[in-house]
Amino acid sequence: MALLHLESSPYLLQHAHNPVDWHAWNDATLEKAKQEGKMLIISIGYSACHWCHVMERESFEDEEVARLMNEHFLCIKVDREERPDVDQLYMQAAHLISGRGGWPLNAFALPDGRPFYAGTYFPKLNWIDLLNQLVRLSIEDPQTLHNAADQITNGIKATSQAPHKDEALHSVVTPRTETVPLTLHQLNDLYTHYRHRIDFKHGGEKRAPKFPMPAIWEYLLHFHHLTGHEEALTAVNSTLISMARGGIYDHAGGGFARYSTDERWLVPHFEKMLYDNAQLVTLYSHAYQLTGHNLYKDIVIETLGFVERELTASGGGFYSALDADSEGEEGRFYVWIEQDIDALLGNESALFKEVYHITTEGNWEEGKNILHRKNTMKLHAENHGFQHGDFETHLRTLRQKLLENRSQRVRPGLDDKILCSWNALMVRAYFVASKALTRHSTKSHKPDNSSTLSPAQTFRNIGLQQLGFLINTFLQKDGSLKRNCKVTGTEP
Numbered sequence: 001m002a003l004l005h006l007e008s009s010p011y012l013l014q015h016a017h018n019p020v021d022w023h024a025w026n027d028a029t030l031e032k033a034k035q036e037g038k039m040l041i042i043s044i045g046y047s048a049c050h051w052c053h054v055m056e057r058e059s060f061e062d063e064e065v066a067r068l069m070n071e072h073f074l075c076i077k078v079d080r081e082e083r084p085d086v087d088q089l090y091m092q093a094a095h096l097i098s099g100r101g102g103w104p105l106n107a108f109a110l111p112d113g114r115p116f117y118a119g120t121y122f123p124k125l126n127w128i129d130l131l132n133q134l135v136r137l138s139i140e141d142p143q144t145l146h147n148a149a150d151q152i153t154n155g156i157k158a159t160s161q162a163p164h165k166d167e168a169l170h171s172v173v174t175p176r177t178e179t180v181p182l183t184l185h186q187l188n189d190l191y192t193h194y195r196h197r198i199d200f201k202h203g204g205e206k207r208a209p210k211f212p213m214p215a216i217w218e219y220l221l222h223f224h225h226l227t228g229h230e231e232a233l234t235a236v237n238s239t240l241i242s243m244a245r246g247g248i249y250d251h252a253g254g255g256f257a258r259y260s261t262d263e264r265w266l267v268p269h270f271e272k273m274l275y276d277n278a279q280l281v282t283l284y285s286h287a288y289q290l291t292g293h294n295l296y297k298d299i300v301i302e303t304l305g306f307v308e309r310e311l312t313a314s315g316g317g318f319y320s321a322l323d324a325d326s327e328g329e330e331g332r333f334y335v336w337i338e339q340d341i342d343a344l345l346g347n348e349s350a351l352f353k354e355v356y357h358i359t360t361e362g363n364w365e366e367g368k369n370i371l372h373r374k375n376t377m378k379l380h381a382e383n384h385g386f387q388h389g390d391f392e393t394h395l396r397t398l399r400q401k402l403l404e405n406r407s408q409r410v411r412p413g414l415d416d417k418i419l420c421s422w423n424a425l426m427v428r429a430y431f432v433a434s435k436a437l438t439r440h441s442t443k444s445h446k447p448d449n450s451s452t453l454s455p456a457q458t459f460r461n462i463g464l465q466q467l468g469f470l471i472n473t474f475l476q477k478d479g480s481l482k483r484n485c486k487v488t489g490t491e492p
Contacts, residue, residue: 008486009079010415011047015056019066022077025086029076033111038074039138039145040109044087046080047415048258048271048321050330051121052104058124065128072135073108080105081320081419082484089156094118096155108134109149116148187223191232199263203239208263212243212256214279221286233290240287243280244299247370250334251356252402253310254302256280257324266372267364270331270412271324274311277303278425285429285436298392300433301455307426308462313418316469317485318426323413333412335368336402344401352398355380419484420474427470430463 004016007024015022023029025042033040043060045052059065069075080087080103090107093115094100100120107118122130137144182190194216199206205213217236224233243249246265248257255277257268281303288296311319326333338360342349356371357363364370381391437456453461474482 004077009047009082009417010413011045011049011052011079011081012077014047015060015077018056018060019063019070020060020075021066021070022075025076025078025083029074030113033074033113036074037111039072039134040107040111040113041069041073041075042078042086042090042107042109042115043075044078044080044090044105044107045103046321047413048273048323049103050269050271050324051102053323053325055104055121055127059122059127062124065124065131068128068131068135072131072138074111079417081415081417081422090115090118092156092159093152094120096152096159110145114149114153116145116152184226187226188229191220191223191229195231198235200235200238202264203235203242204263204265206263209259209261209269210263210265211259212239212248212276212280214276214283218283218286221283221290225290236287237291237293240284240296240299244284244295245373247372249299249372250306251371251373252334252399252406254299254304254306255310256303267370268331269324270334272306272311272322274307274318274320274419275422275425277307277311278422278429281307281429282425282432285433289436289439297437300436304430304433304459313416316466317418317473318423318466320415320417320419320422322411322415326410326412331364331368331370333406333409335364335370337362337367337369340405341369341402344405345398348398351384352395355395417484417486418473420470420481421483423466423470427463427466430459430466434460434463 004012004022004024007013007016012022012024022043023032078086087105090105090109091101093107094105097118102120104121105118106120106122107115109115117134119130134145197205197207204210205216217239220232220236223229224236242265243256246260248260248265248268249255250257250272255272258271258273258276259269261267261269281300284296284299284303287293288300307318310322313319324330336358338353338358341353341358345352352358355373355375355377356369357374358369358371360367362368363372377392377395378388380386381388384391386394434456437454437459473485476482
Protein backbone atom coordinates (compact mmCIF):
# COMPACT_ATOMS: atom_id res chain seq x y z
CA MET A 1 0.00 0.00 0.00
CA ALA A 2 1.45 3.35 -1.04
CA LEU A 3 1.99 6.02 1.55
CA LEU A 4 0.90 8.99 -0.58
CA HIS A 5 -2.08 9.59 1.70
CA LEU A 6 0.43 11.01 4.18
CA GLU A 7 1.54 13.70 1.68
CA SER A 8 0.16 17.24 1.40
CA SER A 9 0.45 17.67 -2.38
CA PRO A 10 -2.96 17.58 -4.11
CA TYR A 11 -1.31 15.80 -7.05
CA LEU A 12 0.15 13.03 -4.88
CA LEU A 13 -3.12 12.70 -2.99
CA GLN A 14 -4.94 12.20 -6.30
CA HIS A 15 -2.89 9.03 -6.76
CA ALA A 16 -3.03 7.79 -3.17
CA HIS A 17 -5.67 5.18 -3.93
CA ASN A 18 -4.26 3.87 -7.21
CA PRO A 19 -3.44 0.15 -7.24
CA VAL A 20 0.08 1.19 -8.24
CA ASP A 21 2.26 1.12 -5.13
CA TRP A 22 3.40 4.73 -5.45
CA HIS A 23 6.14 6.14 -3.25
CA ALA A 24 6.99 9.79 -2.69
CA TRP A 25 10.42 11.11 -3.67
CA ASN A 26 12.53 11.08 -0.51
CA ASP A 27 15.69 9.55 0.89
CA ALA A 28 13.87 6.51 2.29
CA THR A 29 12.35 5.69 -1.10
CA LEU A 30 15.66 6.02 -2.92
CA GLU A 31 17.43 3.86 -0.32
CA LYS A 32 14.69 1.24 -0.71
CA ALA A 33 15.28 1.21 -4.48
CA LYS A 34 19.01 0.60 -4.00
CA GLN A 35 18.40 -2.20 -1.50
CA GLU A 36 15.88 -3.97 -3.73
CA GLY A 37 17.83 -3.30 -6.93
CA LYS A 38 14.65 -2.40 -8.80
CA MET A 39 14.41 -0.10 -11.77
CA LEU A 40 12.61 3.15 -11.01
CA ILE A 41 9.55 4.60 -12.67
CA ILE A 42 9.54 8.30 -11.82
CA SER A 43 6.19 9.72 -12.89
CA ILE A 44 6.03 13.51 -12.65
CA GLY A 45 3.02 15.78 -13.08
CA TYR A 46 0.77 18.27 -11.34
CA SER A 47 -2.82 18.36 -10.16
CA ALA A 48 -4.22 20.52 -12.98
CA CYS A 49 -2.63 18.43 -15.76
CA HIS A 50 -5.29 17.01 -18.10
CA TRP A 51 -3.12 14.30 -19.69
CA CYS A 52 -1.90 13.28 -16.24
CA HIS A 53 -5.53 12.53 -15.41
CA VAL A 54 -6.00 10.65 -18.68
CA MET A 55 -2.99 8.42 -18.07
CA GLU A 56 -4.12 7.79 -14.51
CA ARG A 57 -7.57 6.65 -15.69
CA GLU A 58 -6.18 4.51 -18.49
CA SER A 59 -3.17 2.93 -16.79
CA PHE A 60 -2.53 3.77 -13.15
CA GLU A 61 -6.06 2.81 -12.06
CA ASP A 62 -5.86 -0.45 -14.01
CA GLU A 63 -5.14 -3.55 -11.92
CA GLU A 64 -3.29 -5.37 -14.72
CA VAL A 65 -0.98 -2.43 -15.35
CA ALA A 66 -0.46 -1.90 -11.62
CA ARG A 67 0.65 -5.53 -11.12
CA LEU A 68 3.24 -5.18 -13.87
CA MET A 69 4.56 -1.92 -12.46
CA ASN A 70 4.64 -3.11 -8.85
CA GLU A 71 6.37 -6.40 -9.63
CA HIS A 72 9.26 -5.07 -11.67
CA PHE A 73 9.68 -1.40 -10.70
CA LEU A 74 9.76 0.82 -7.68
CA CYS A 75 7.24 3.50 -8.62
CA ILE A 76 7.68 7.12 -7.53
CA LYS A 77 5.18 9.96 -7.93
CA VAL A 78 6.53 13.53 -8.00
CA ASP A 79 4.64 16.83 -7.94
CA ARG A 80 6.67 18.99 -10.29
CA GLU A 81 5.54 22.12 -8.47
CA GLU A 82 6.82 20.85 -5.13
CA ARG A 83 10.03 19.44 -6.60
CA PRO A 84 11.01 21.50 -9.65
CA ASP A 85 14.59 20.32 -9.18
CA VAL A 86 13.61 16.68 -9.69
CA ASP A 87 11.37 17.65 -12.61
CA GLN A 88 14.17 19.63 -14.26
CA LEU A 89 16.60 16.72 -14.12
CA TYR A 90 14.29 14.17 -15.71
CA MET A 91 12.87 16.70 -18.16
CA GLN A 92 16.42 17.23 -19.41
CA ALA A 93 16.66 13.50 -19.90
CA ALA A 94 13.45 13.50 -21.94
CA HIS A 95 14.72 16.33 -24.15
CA LEU A 96 18.04 14.57 -24.69
CA ILE A 97 16.27 11.36 -25.69
CA SER A 98 13.51 12.70 -27.92
CA GLY A 99 13.88 16.48 -28.17
CA ARG A 100 10.47 16.81 -26.53
CA GLY A 101 9.04 17.22 -23.06
CA GLY A 102 5.80 17.76 -21.21
CA TRP A 103 3.58 16.27 -18.55
CA PRO A 104 2.97 13.67 -17.43
CA LEU A 105 6.70 13.02 -17.55
CA ASN A 106 7.52 9.34 -17.12
CA ALA A 107 11.19 8.58 -16.58
CA PHE A 108 12.83 5.19 -16.14
CA ALA A 109 15.99 5.04 -14.07
CA LEU A 110 18.49 2.68 -12.50
CA PRO A 111 18.15 2.12 -8.74
CA ASP A 112 20.62 4.98 -8.15
CA GLY A 113 18.29 7.43 -9.94
CA ARG A 114 20.22 7.79 -13.21
CA PRO A 115 17.69 7.88 -16.09
CA PHE A 116 18.01 5.60 -19.11
CA TYR A 117 14.70 6.45 -20.81
CA ALA A 118 11.97 9.09 -20.52
CA GLY A 119 8.79 10.09 -22.29
CA THR A 120 5.50 11.86 -21.67
CA TYR A 121 1.96 10.46 -22.09
CA PHE A 122 1.64 6.82 -23.15
CA PRO A 123 -1.70 5.17 -24.07
CA LYS A 124 -2.33 2.04 -22.05
CA LEU A 125 -1.25 -0.53 -24.65
CA ASN A 126 1.90 1.43 -25.48
CA TRP A 127 2.67 1.72 -21.78
CA ILE A 128 2.31 -2.01 -21.19
CA ASP A 129 4.45 -2.77 -24.24
CA LEU A 130 7.18 -0.38 -23.04
CA LEU A 131 7.18 -1.87 -19.54
CA ASN A 132 7.53 -5.40 -20.92
CA GLN A 133 10.35 -4.37 -23.24
CA LEU A 134 12.29 -2.77 -20.39
CA VAL A 135 11.76 -5.75 -18.10
CA ARG A 136 13.01 -8.10 -20.84
CA LEU A 137 15.98 -5.88 -21.55
CA SER A 138 16.91 -5.66 -17.86
CA ILE A 139 17.08 -9.47 -17.76
CA GLU A 140 18.68 -10.22 -21.12
CA ASP A 141 20.95 -7.22 -21.66
CA PRO A 142 21.20 -5.01 -18.54
CA GLN A 143 24.42 -3.41 -19.79
CA THR A 144 22.42 -1.62 -22.48
CA LEU A 145 20.44 0.17 -19.78
CA HIS A 146 23.64 1.11 -17.92
CA ASN A 147 25.22 2.42 -21.13
CA ALA A 148 22.13 4.52 -21.86
CA ALA A 149 22.17 5.87 -18.30
CA ASP A 150 25.84 6.82 -18.66
CA GLN A 151 25.21 8.66 -21.93
CA ILE A 152 22.18 10.54 -20.63
CA THR A 153 23.93 11.43 -17.37
CA ASN A 154 26.90 12.85 -19.28
CA GLY A 155 24.49 14.82 -21.47
CA ILE A 156 22.75 16.27 -18.43
CA LYS A 157 26.10 17.23 -16.90
CA ALA A 158 27.02 19.06 -20.08
CA THR A 159 23.82 21.13 -20.13
CA SER A 160 22.99 21.67 -16.43
CA GLN A 161 23.66 25.00 -14.76
CA ALA A 162 21.88 24.94 -11.41
CA PRO A 163 23.39 23.15 -8.38
CA HIS A 164 21.17 20.77 -6.42
CA LYS A 165 21.21 20.16 -2.69
CA ASP A 166 19.33 16.88 -3.13
CA GLU A 167 21.91 14.11 -2.76
CA ALA A 168 20.18 11.94 -5.36
CA LEU A 169 20.61 14.69 -7.96
CA HIS A 170 24.04 15.95 -6.97
CA SER A 171 26.01 13.59 -9.20
CA VAL A 172 24.42 14.79 -12.44
CA VAL A 173 24.79 18.56 -12.17
CA THR A 174 27.54 21.13 -12.47
CA PRO A 175 27.97 24.53 -10.78
CA ARG A 176 26.21 27.60 -12.12
CA THR A 177 28.28 29.68 -14.51
CA GLU A 178 28.57 33.46 -14.16
CA THR A 179 26.57 35.65 -16.53
CA VAL A 180 27.49 39.00 -18.08
CA PRO A 181 25.19 41.83 -19.30
CA LEU A 182 24.13 41.75 -22.94
CA THR A 183 25.13 44.56 -25.28
CA LEU A 184 22.74 46.28 -27.70
CA HIS A 185 24.55 44.54 -30.53
CA GLN A 186 23.87 41.16 -28.91
CA LEU A 187 20.22 42.08 -28.34
CA ASN A 188 19.91 42.93 -32.03
CA ASP A 189 21.55 39.64 -33.00
CA LEU A 190 19.10 37.79 -30.77
CA TYR A 191 16.18 39.43 -32.54
CA THR A 192 17.64 38.71 -35.98
CA HIS A 193 18.03 35.02 -35.13
CA TYR A 194 14.59 34.78 -33.51
CA ARG A 195 12.55 36.80 -36.00
CA HIS A 196 11.77 33.89 -38.35
CA ARG A 197 9.92 32.13 -35.54
CA ILE A 198 7.45 35.00 -34.92
CA ASP A 199 3.90 34.68 -36.21
CA PHE A 200 3.19 38.30 -37.10
CA LYS A 201 -0.37 37.47 -38.22
CA HIS A 202 -1.67 35.58 -35.17
CA GLY A 203 1.01 36.42 -32.63
CA GLY A 204 3.24 34.10 -30.69
CA GLU A 205 5.52 31.63 -32.39
CA LYS A 206 4.81 29.84 -35.66
CA ARG A 207 3.70 26.59 -34.09
CA ALA A 208 0.86 24.66 -32.54
CA PRO A 209 0.32 24.14 -29.70
CA LYS A 210 1.05 27.75 -28.91
CA PHE A 211 2.30 28.89 -25.49
CA PRO A 212 2.22 32.52 -24.27
CA MET A 213 5.98 32.55 -23.45
CA PRO A 214 5.84 35.97 -21.71
CA ALA A 215 9.62 36.21 -21.27
CA ILE A 216 10.04 36.46 -25.05
CA TRP A 217 7.65 39.38 -25.41
CA GLU A 218 9.13 41.09 -22.34
CA TYR A 219 12.50 40.90 -24.10
CA LEU A 220 11.02 42.41 -27.27
CA LEU A 221 9.38 45.22 -25.27
CA HIS A 222 12.72 46.08 -23.71
CA PHE A 223 14.45 45.73 -27.07
CA HIS A 224 12.00 48.22 -28.59
CA HIS A 225 12.38 50.58 -25.62
CA LEU A 226 16.17 50.58 -25.94
CA THR A 227 16.43 50.74 -29.73
CA GLY A 228 13.11 52.04 -31.07
CA HIS A 229 12.79 48.88 -33.19
CA GLU A 230 9.20 49.12 -34.48
CA GLU A 231 8.88 45.59 -35.83
CA ALA A 232 9.69 44.19 -32.38
CA LEU A 233 6.82 46.21 -30.92
CA THR A 234 4.55 45.01 -33.74
CA ALA A 235 5.36 41.42 -32.78
CA VAL A 236 4.44 42.12 -29.15
CA ASN A 237 1.20 43.91 -29.98
CA SER A 238 0.16 41.19 -32.41
CA THR A 239 0.69 38.58 -29.71
CA LEU A 240 -0.97 40.42 -26.85
CA ILE A 241 -4.01 41.48 -28.90
CA SER A 242 -4.49 37.99 -30.36
CA MET A 243 -4.25 36.33 -26.95
CA ALA A 244 -6.62 38.87 -25.39
CA ARG A 245 -9.21 38.22 -28.10
CA GLY A 246 -8.64 34.47 -28.29
CA GLY A 247 -10.12 31.56 -26.41
CA ILE A 248 -6.97 31.19 -24.32
CA TYR A 249 -8.32 34.18 -22.39
CA ASP A 250 -11.38 33.63 -20.17
CA HIS A 251 -13.71 36.37 -21.42
CA ALA A 252 -16.33 35.66 -18.77
CA GLY A 253 -14.09 35.47 -15.72
CA GLY A 254 -10.67 36.83 -16.64
CA GLY A 255 -7.33 35.04 -16.58
CA PHE A 256 -5.44 32.92 -19.10
CA ALA A 257 -5.32 29.19 -19.70
CA ARG A 258 -1.90 27.58 -19.89
CA TYR A 259 -1.67 27.29 -23.68
CA SER A 260 -3.61 27.09 -26.94
CA THR A 261 -3.83 23.83 -28.84
CA ASP A 262 -4.01 25.67 -32.19
CA GLU A 263 -2.11 28.46 -33.92
CA ARG A 264 -4.92 31.05 -33.57
CA TRP A 265 -5.22 30.97 -29.74
CA LEU A 266 -8.81 29.67 -30.07
CA VAL A 267 -8.89 26.34 -28.21
CA PRO A 268 -7.12 26.45 -24.86
CA HIS A 269 -5.81 23.67 -22.69
CA PHE A 270 -8.18 24.87 -20.00
CA GLU A 271 -6.02 24.63 -16.88
CA LYS A 272 -5.18 27.97 -15.27
CA MET A 273 -1.82 28.34 -13.56
CA LEU A 274 -0.80 31.02 -11.08
CA TYR A 275 2.67 31.54 -12.55
CA ASP A 276 1.35 31.99 -16.10
CA ASN A 277 -1.14 34.62 -15.03
CA ALA A 278 1.43 36.40 -12.85
CA GLN A 279 3.85 36.74 -15.75
CA LEU A 280 1.10 37.76 -18.16
CA VAL A 281 -0.23 40.45 -15.81
CA THR A 282 3.31 41.84 -15.63
CA LEU A 283 3.68 41.68 -19.41
CA TYR A 284 0.34 43.38 -20.16
CA SER A 285 1.11 46.01 -17.51
CA HIS A 286 4.45 46.82 -19.13
CA ALA A 287 2.79 46.93 -22.54
CA TYR A 288 0.13 49.29 -21.18
CA GLN A 289 2.83 51.54 -19.74
CA LEU A 290 4.48 51.72 -23.15
CA THR A 291 1.45 51.97 -25.44
CA GLY A 292 -1.47 53.17 -23.33
CA HIS A 293 -3.77 50.65 -25.08
CA ASN A 294 -6.93 50.31 -22.97
CA LEU A 295 -7.30 46.65 -23.96
CA TYR A 296 -4.12 45.86 -22.04
CA LYS A 297 -5.38 47.72 -18.97
CA ASP A 298 -8.67 45.80 -19.08
CA ILE A 299 -6.82 42.48 -19.29
CA VAL A 300 -4.73 43.39 -16.23
CA ILE A 301 -7.74 44.42 -14.16
CA GLU A 302 -9.86 41.42 -15.17
CA THR A 303 -7.05 38.90 -14.66
CA LEU A 304 -6.25 40.21 -11.20
CA GLY A 305 -9.97 40.09 -10.50
CA PHE A 306 -9.88 36.39 -11.35
CA VAL A 307 -6.84 35.88 -9.09
CA GLU A 308 -8.56 37.62 -6.18
CA ARG A 309 -11.78 35.69 -6.71
CA GLU A 310 -10.46 32.19 -7.40
CA LEU A 311 -6.80 31.83 -6.44
CA THR A 312 -6.46 33.90 -3.26
CA ALA A 313 -6.43 32.13 0.11
CA SER A 314 -8.35 33.93 2.83
CA GLY A 315 -5.44 33.54 5.24
CA GLY A 316 -2.91 34.94 2.78
CA GLY A 317 -1.10 33.65 -0.27
CA PHE A 318 -2.18 32.48 -3.70
CA TYR A 319 -3.15 28.96 -4.73
CA SER A 320 -1.28 27.22 -7.52
CA ALA A 321 -3.77 26.18 -10.19
CA LEU A 322 -7.23 25.30 -11.40
CA ASP A 323 -7.76 22.00 -13.19
CA ALA A 324 -8.59 21.74 -16.89
CA ASP A 325 -11.30 19.20 -16.11
CA SER A 326 -14.56 19.24 -14.22
CA GLU A 327 -16.99 16.34 -13.97
CA GLY A 328 -14.38 14.28 -15.81
CA GLU A 329 -14.52 16.44 -18.94
CA GLU A 330 -11.94 18.89 -20.21
CA GLY A 331 -13.19 22.48 -20.43
CA ARG A 332 -16.73 21.67 -19.28
CA PHE A 333 -16.72 24.56 -16.79
CA TYR A 334 -15.78 27.17 -19.40
CA VAL A 335 -17.70 26.39 -22.61
CA TRP A 336 -21.22 27.33 -23.68
CA ILE A 337 -23.96 26.09 -25.97
CA GLU A 338 -26.08 28.58 -27.88
CA GLN A 339 -29.26 27.78 -25.94
CA ASP A 340 -27.55 28.72 -22.68
CA ILE A 341 -26.63 32.15 -24.05
CA ASP A 342 -30.14 32.73 -25.40
CA ALA A 343 -31.74 31.78 -22.08
CA LEU A 344 -29.39 33.98 -20.05
CA LEU A 345 -29.31 37.10 -22.22
CA GLY A 346 -32.70 37.14 -23.96
CA ASN A 347 -32.93 39.99 -26.45
CA GLU A 348 -29.25 40.80 -25.98
CA SER A 349 -28.08 37.33 -26.99
CA ALA A 350 -27.83 38.08 -30.73
CA LEU A 351 -25.38 40.92 -30.10
CA PHE A 352 -23.33 38.86 -27.66
CA LYS A 353 -23.21 35.85 -30.01
CA GLU A 354 -21.99 38.08 -32.81
CA VAL A 355 -19.15 39.54 -30.74
CA TYR A 356 -17.99 36.23 -29.22
CA HIS A 357 -18.75 33.94 -32.19
CA ILE A 358 -21.35 31.71 -30.59
CA THR A 359 -23.08 29.35 -33.06
CA THR A 360 -25.56 26.49 -32.99
CA GLU A 361 -22.95 24.09 -34.34
CA GLY A 362 -20.34 25.32 -31.89
CA ASN A 363 -16.91 26.73 -32.63
CA TRP A 364 -15.18 23.87 -30.83
CA GLU A 365 -16.89 20.47 -30.69
CA GLU A 366 -20.35 18.92 -30.24
CA GLY A 367 -22.17 22.24 -30.23
CA LYS A 368 -19.85 23.75 -27.61
CA ASN A 369 -18.55 27.29 -27.91
CA ILE A 370 -15.42 28.94 -26.57
CA LEU A 371 -15.84 32.69 -26.13
CA HIS A 372 -13.46 34.59 -28.41
CA ARG A 373 -13.38 37.74 -30.51
CA LYS A 374 -12.05 38.51 -33.97
CA ASN A 375 -12.92 42.17 -34.42
CA THR A 376 -12.27 45.29 -32.40
CA MET A 377 -14.83 46.52 -29.91
CA LYS A 378 -14.86 49.82 -31.78
CA LEU A 379 -16.06 48.11 -34.95
CA HIS A 380 -18.85 46.27 -33.12
CA ALA A 381 -19.87 49.47 -31.35
CA GLU A 382 -20.16 51.35 -34.63
CA ASN A 383 -22.18 48.53 -36.20
CA HIS A 384 -24.72 48.67 -33.35
CA GLY A 385 -24.88 52.44 -32.88
CA PHE A 386 -22.99 52.55 -29.57
CA GLN A 387 -20.31 54.89 -28.38
CA HIS A 388 -17.19 52.81 -27.81
CA GLY A 389 -17.09 53.28 -24.05
CA ASP A 390 -20.82 52.61 -23.67
CA PHE A 391 -20.49 49.41 -25.69
CA GLU A 392 -17.66 48.16 -23.47
CA THR A 393 -19.76 48.81 -20.39
CA HIS A 394 -22.76 47.06 -21.91
CA LEU A 395 -20.74 43.97 -22.82
CA ARG A 396 -19.19 43.88 -19.36
CA THR A 397 -22.68 43.66 -17.90
CA LEU A 398 -23.55 40.75 -20.20
CA ARG A 399 -20.31 38.91 -19.36
CA GLN A 400 -21.07 39.34 -15.67
CA LYS A 401 -24.36 37.49 -16.18
CA LEU A 402 -22.45 34.60 -17.73
CA LEU A 403 -19.96 34.60 -14.86
CA GLU A 404 -22.71 34.50 -12.24
CA ASN A 405 -24.41 31.63 -14.05
CA ARG A 406 -21.13 29.75 -14.50
CA SER A 407 -20.37 29.99 -10.79
CA GLN A 408 -23.24 27.54 -10.19
CA ARG A 409 -21.51 24.80 -12.22
CA VAL A 410 -19.30 22.10 -10.74
CA ARG A 411 -15.95 23.80 -10.37
CA PRO A 412 -12.61 22.47 -11.65
CA GLY A 413 -10.29 21.01 -9.04
CA LEU A 414 -8.15 23.46 -7.09
CA ASP A 415 -4.49 22.88 -6.31
CA ASP A 416 -4.28 24.69 -2.98
CA LYS A 417 -0.52 24.52 -2.53
CA ILE A 418 1.04 27.91 -1.88
CA LEU A 419 4.40 28.03 -3.66
CA CYS A 420 6.90 30.68 -2.62
CA SER A 421 8.32 31.35 -6.10
CA TRP A 422 4.94 31.54 -7.84
CA ASN A 423 3.54 33.75 -5.09
CA ALA A 424 6.52 36.06 -5.47
CA LEU A 425 5.77 36.35 -9.19
CA MET A 426 2.17 37.31 -8.42
CA VAL A 427 3.16 39.82 -5.73
CA ARG A 428 5.47 41.44 -8.27
CA ALA A 429 2.62 41.45 -10.81
CA TYR A 430 0.41 43.38 -8.38
CA PHE A 431 3.10 46.03 -7.87
CA VAL A 432 3.87 46.31 -11.60
CA ALA A 433 0.15 46.62 -12.37
CA SER A 434 -0.25 49.31 -9.71
CA LYS A 435 2.64 51.30 -11.16
CA ALA A 436 1.39 50.97 -14.74
CA LEU A 437 -2.16 52.02 -13.89
CA THR A 438 -0.95 54.90 -11.73
CA ARG A 439 1.17 56.27 -14.54
CA HIS A 440 -1.75 56.32 -17.00
CA SER A 441 -4.57 56.97 -14.54
CA THR A 442 -3.73 60.30 -12.92
CA LYS A 443 -6.63 62.13 -14.56
CA SER A 444 -9.00 59.53 -15.94
CA HIS A 445 -9.21 57.16 -12.97
CA LYS A 446 -9.41 59.38 -9.92
CA PRO A 447 -11.67 57.85 -7.26
CA ASP A 448 -15.16 59.34 -7.09
CA ASN A 449 -14.75 59.98 -3.38
CA SER A 450 -12.11 59.62 -0.70
CA SER A 451 -13.45 56.25 0.45
CA THR A 452 -13.08 54.62 -2.98
CA LEU A 453 -9.72 53.23 -3.98
CA SER A 454 -8.58 53.20 -7.59
CA PRO A 455 -7.48 49.87 -9.10
CA ALA A 456 -3.87 51.05 -8.84
CA GLN A 457 -4.22 51.72 -5.12
CA THR A 458 -6.07 48.46 -4.55
CA PHE A 459 -3.36 46.45 -6.33
CA ARG A 460 -0.63 48.15 -4.33
CA ASN A 461 -2.39 47.36 -1.06
CA ILE A 462 -2.90 43.72 -2.02
CA GLY A 463 0.73 43.47 -3.07
CA LEU A 464 1.90 44.81 0.30
CA GLN A 465 -0.39 42.46 2.22
CA GLN A 466 0.74 39.42 0.28
CA LEU A 467 4.40 40.41 0.52
CA GLY A 468 4.01 40.48 4.27
CA PHE A 469 2.45 37.02 4.15
CA LEU A 470 5.36 35.67 2.10
CA ILE A 471 7.97 37.10 4.46
CA ASN A 472 6.21 35.77 7.56
CA THR A 473 5.50 32.35 6.04
CA PHE A 474 8.52 31.46 3.92
CA LEU A 475 11.54 33.39 5.20
CA GLN A 476 13.65 31.32 7.59
CA LYS A 477 15.96 32.52 10.34
CA ASP A 478 19.06 31.65 8.30
CA GLY A 479 17.82 33.77 5.38
CA SER A 480 16.71 30.83 3.25
CA LEU A 481 13.19 30.40 1.90
CA LYS A 482 10.82 27.47 2.22
CA ARG A 483 9.59 26.22 -1.13
CA ASN A 484 5.92 25.71 -0.35
CA CYS A 485 3.24 25.52 2.29
CA LYS A 486 -0.37 24.41 2.41
CA VAL A 487 -3.18 25.98 4.40
CA THR A 488 -6.42 24.14 5.02
CA GLY A 489 -9.97 25.34 5.17
CA THR A 490 -9.36 28.45 3.06
CA GLU A 491 -10.65 27.46 -0.36
CA PRO A 492 -12.54 30.36 -1.98
